[in-house]
Amino acid sequence: MPTSFYTLIENSFPEDGRQIAIEAPDRPHDRKHGRASWSFNELKAAVARYASLIAQLGLKRGDRVAVQVEKSPEALFLYLACLRGGFVFLPMNTAYRTDEVDYLVGNAEPALIVGDPARENELHEIASRHGAVQVLTLDADGRGSFSEEAAKVRDAQPIVDCASRDLAAILYTSGTTGKPKGAMLSHGNLAANGLALRDAWAFTENDVLLHALPIFHAHGLFVACHTTLLAGARMIWMSKFDRSEILRQLPRATVFMGVPTFYTRLLAGDDFDAKLVGHMRLFTSGSAPLLAETFDEFKSRTGLAILERYGMTETGMNTSNPYEGERRAGTVGFPLPGVEVRVMNEEGVELPQGEIGDLQVRGPNVFSGYWRMPEKTAEEFAEGGWFKTGDVAMIDAEGYVHLVGRAKDLIISGGFNVYPKEIEGLIDEMPEVDESAIIGVSHSDFGEAGVAVVVLRNGATLNEATLIARLKDKIANYKVPKHAFFVESLPRNTMGKVQKNLLRDTYRNACT
Template sequence: MMHQHGIGGWMAKRRLKSPDKVALVHGDGARMTYGQFADATDRISAVLRQRGVGKGDAVAYLGENSPEFLQVMFGAAQLGAVFVPVNTRLAPPEIAHVLTDCGARLLVHDPEFATRVAAAVPAAQPPHVVVTGEGSADRPGLAQLARSTAADPAGHADTGHQDPAAIIYTSGTTGRAKGAVLTHGNLTWVALNCVVDYDVVSTDVALMISPLFHVASLGMGALPVILKGATMVLEKGFEPGRALAQIERHGVTMLSGVPTTYQLMADHPDWASTDLSTLAKLTCGGSAVPPRILNAYEARGLSFSQGYGMTEASPGATSLPPTMTRTKQGSVGLPHFFTDVRITDVNGEPAPTGSIGEIEIAGPNVFPGYHGLAEATADAFTPDGWFRSGDLGYLDEDGYLHISGRLKDMIISGGENIYPPEIEQLLGELDGVTGAAVIGVPDERWGEVPWAIVTVRPGASVDVDTVRAYLDGKLARYKLPKNVVIVDDLPRTASGKVRKADLRARFGA
């Protein structure tokens, strides 16, 4: 008998346990039960298999939140294939890198990304490309193919918790995005952490306003909801007025986002008149919730669970319960139920309570390594198997984690991670630029935005417009510097490294 102990077995279990329960609400209110969801997943799984997808093969998906996104993920999982969600904001060269690096056997994409796919695919050459929706007579889309394909359970593969389920690309400090391999066990345990720490129940209605290609939306949003047999309202994008309307229309109980999304909702004209009485569980990640937003939501009787994590932890590491939002303001909370967190000093020894050191994470939600990067994987773990986050923090006397800074100088803008070396590398190729450093500068709307501090060749004409125009198309737009400052010299250490702390002190206030 076949054993599917990973997420590939979830659809069959949900069809058995709650076939008539509404699983997904999408578009203008279309509803899909778990029975329909499972049946559609089975047909899509057969479509993938007909195109040669089998155990261990990579299936990439470039598209907005939709039933198809989840059906392709679970359909691939049933075959033992590896799901690779692609950030829809990536430029063609970045998409090509993801497809090439994971060795995608098949790419599924929404029609609106056809131009970018056409630019990326020649370099990446996945054997099969399928568009979502109906497609055309000569090139049938996923919906058309699924209707004409019968489910084929015989093609389902044995999977265990140790098998890879997904590869999520996270920009590395060296520039090129690295693929974090998440196993079936990683995704199962992060979902269980959420069920335990966020009290997810089968009667919940979760509004998905964040893109599912982000590991937080996938691992801590969609998967716990499906595990419990709750209902998900899928939004293609985020528009604050529509989000408020959807909360009232569908009796939404759960909402996840970043500080920017919550701020935009609170600032919307419909905020005061929207019925938010069903909302019970708000989770926020990416960066700390500013007091102004806490105040606005507390005035409506709402408070947040805040947390800390990263792609490599699938992504949750800690959570701060709503009851402690004020008592432990500034903290990112306690380790998730099935996860451990420790702080180590420069020698790798446990740091005393209250002492700042590197944050390290262990648990069944922590990934096994980066795809095809043995050296980077080895560097990411301590000799005793803890993941080295690269972030600095301390544990207070009650065991709550506080973030102090970032070893890697990462910028978080509107919940998106931006790694300066990726931008700096390209800036170094721009004619006239002789040196470049990218730092995060506080921004009321986005939390942080990237600024480029550059030195230029005498007589060269370099400004924010020329820099943004040069980078546009090479990088996702959220990575483009919002300002360019020309300086005579970049402050450097004796070894030649730019002293970014000096730059932040000068320009980041």
Template sequence: MQQHGIGAWVAKRRLKSPDQIAIIHGDRSPMTYGQFAEAADRISAVLRERGVGKGDPVAYLGENSPEFLQVMFGAAQVGAVFVPVNTRLAAPEIAYVLADSGARVLIHDPDFAVSVASAAPAARTPYVIVNGEGTADRPGLARLARAAGTPFTDQADTAHEDPAAIVYTSGTTGRAKGAVLTHGNLTWVALNCVVDYDVVSTDVALMISPLFHVASLGMGALPVILKGATMVIEKGFEPGRALAQIERHGITMLSGVPTTYQLMADHPAWASTDLSTLTKLTCGGSAVPTRILDAYEARGLSFSQGYGMTEAAPGATALPAAMTRVKQGSVGLPHFFTDVRITDAAGAVLPTGAVGEIEVAGPNVFPGYHGLPEATAEAFTADGWFRSGDLGHLDADGYLYISGRLKDMIISGGENIYPLELEQLITEVDGVTSAAVIGVPDERWGEVPWAIVTVREGVSVDTATVRACLDGRIARYKLPKNVVIVDELPRTASGKVRKADLRTRFGA
């Protein structure tokens, strides 16, 4: 057996630091790395009993918990491919992810039973297992794991080139695309974080961002496990509780989006909370506003900011905390094992200061999209660099600055929203004749989606109508926050909507 993937990590942690605390979660007893490894072994056995083997997708739909990571590593040990499902998706979207990935097993939290009841049969997922005890007739994961026994010794042969996960990211075609991340991708992104964020075994990381996001998983949980440090896993984010956990557990590491940090700074407990143990704050999704920088610097704290995408697992660049003010507005330097370049429309590499498309290369960059060879081919240059679709430039010191997006993606509270998906659904609303969705600046969320629409004469359409028609069909964070009626949409000679004009008119 040659287990060179992440499936070997927890077994090696059991050997190297079996008594070190791995996970703290709610009122449950802290879990050591030895216990973590045993739990992963039991889940590996549960999967094996259901015929799961190398290359078989195993989906997980649930909030942050120890089970999330146990299932991921349990799947990795048998060579299966982990498919984390966004908990904010509507039932039809969940069904699509299950069907497209070909998931053989879905493990889900009880809170999602209603969505799963329609999604799993629609996707024809063979095995559905609920987290927890379940019932005697339909035993849950905990009951099955206890019955599975240990030790588990049947690890699959796994190489760095083998798929480890399929992470779904909304695509400009209106359908989610599954980014295939290999064991090597996840290993190298974790190493990038260890190097650039100086992760050490004595760190205590507070996990408040959803683990189904590749940023929280690849740049949060995995580096911590690689180093044998400790995670305090929160089911979700609540600013007052996050502050309390920082003080209670002596948190050293915290990752989030600007909204996360703003809500914490605005909380009544902010001024009285002991934050002295915090040494590593990382922020992604969008630039940190100056007023948030000011609030944290007043407490002696500064941020490492960064830029990335799911396809890079996800880190591409990192701005050292010491350079936050010196290079304010920058997203930093390429990660240690990653390269970034800027090219023009013809693919020629541009000189310092010139704006062009940001391209990324390195062992953390994915090999392609699941089942989409054409989309994969379009995503890479002839010499193997990933085309981000974003515009930016490098300064004389090699720091990257984002100028805009070739793709019209909206980033709202750290969540990616692609307009075309919304536009296609909005045009199905009775009376709507055309629609364009843009991102409008928002103090709390960074950006929120607005829909600019034209309607049939004599028909009444408003924000509530559109949101009601879309609710249940897409995740609620994607619902337009405002719907504006116009006589006509500005278009080019070829009929394409001039979204720059709409952003100028409505996005200020």
């Protein structure tokens, strides 16, 4: 690998830097809202200015930069600037509420927070509780104090020489304890995974990715951006998924990456057909299981097979259905080059093909551990560097990996991970509540959604609307249960464990 992952990215750009690298067609084209396209040369210049500004603010290699901003090309440049300058990038979901942001800032101890101007006062209050943390702003149109200060920078500092093991990003993922864990990803992790995907999916500088994913998430930030940039390809940058705008831009693209919800929404209208996408080279799906019915309907409607793959925050991508070869519905394909997978039983013995057990992975893509959680890190790794994914899987006779279920009752709603313990803790704190259970049930749009089953204290009253409204003040909307049901007691086995399988069966049609 060259001197840093960012150098590898820049070295992948086309020789003619005047070519368009990224354009934002849904950004208003007027002086008030700023520019809507950037060449590769302009992208590099913006990244250099941003990195120099961060250094001028006093940050040094390894210092954390926490970012909670709306999606914009400038937000991508900010991420790349952290790679360039050796700073550690910490993206935060834009839906996170004050308490959630406060916890992450307190845990990661960033030296700089970049947030939306609309939340500037709130971010200053959070920063004041956690020592010397600077706050700058950046909005969806690329405006704010960060871009204003960056515009004044004239001298670009050299690219910082980061080793493969150096920390590049911390992505927080909630755990079963309810406390989010910071997955530490190195420059080497990101480079290995990006190069593997670029080659596995045959990306070239002739590709155009229609980018409609959020970039506070590994899917949109790492999988989509790294794969494209490392091929010297271009991106059509959509601020969000908007069906009508996606249909308008698809004729200009060659690749589209989405979550299952994107595909169910595209298939919802007859105007999405083979004629519209006949020129497309690749559609990929991830972040949540793709239903076989969606795969089959897409193929029947368009003649194209969605390529499903499997990854997680801690590892990036692990497996992928083949670019050349059969893409099988209900499977996540084969291990990527350099990645090993195995299925283990509860005694730690590797199982033969066809048997179901706990999935473990190993490779240069696997993270080094959780930020400031050495004991948790040790728990999640088996001897030999194998990471315990928490997923239940089977590898068939032909080597295709099948995800059978998820340990720890993880819910994936619209591509986002929802951990029941976090929500249950908040509900159980309500004075009216004795105990609660959160379960995932099928949802036609989000794939899966949370449902709360609640036991009230004797004589207490609480309705669904009030419970949900309280949760919306505390956590991101995607974590909030779609429904709440009130029962006399929760079903338990002889060991006292709540039998969530029975609850899922009882309320399986709650969101259909």
